[in-house]
Amino acid sequence: MPTIHWDEAFCGEGANxxxxxxxxxxxxxxxxxxxxxxxxxxxxxxxxxxxxxIKAGKADHLL
Structure with a gap:
């Protein structure tokens, strides 16, 4: 696996x-x-x- 440079974690409500x-x-x-x-x-x-x-709301039906 290549070396991945990870950003800080993004957490939503409920610690997702x-x-x-x-x-x-x-x-x-x-x-x-x-x-x-x-x-x-x-x-x-x-x-x-x-x-x-996702930001435009195109995935809201998946939530």
Whole structure:
């Protein structure tokens, strides 16, 4: 696994915490806090679009 540079954890209500990270090959990672050894990975652009869509309310039906 590449070296991932993790950001500080983001925690929502009820302690739902996750972390976002990147590697030197411009890949992006997202993982549940404490489970960084099994992250979801994609390009930075895909992760950026996911976050923008969530902020725009496009994933509210999943909650």
């Amino acid at each position: 915490c996750f972390r976002i990270g990147t590697d030197d090959a411009d890949n992006a990672y997202i993982a549940v806090l404490g489970q960084e050894d099994t992250p979801l990975t994609d390009t930075r652009e895909a992760l950026r679009n996911l976050i923008l869509d």
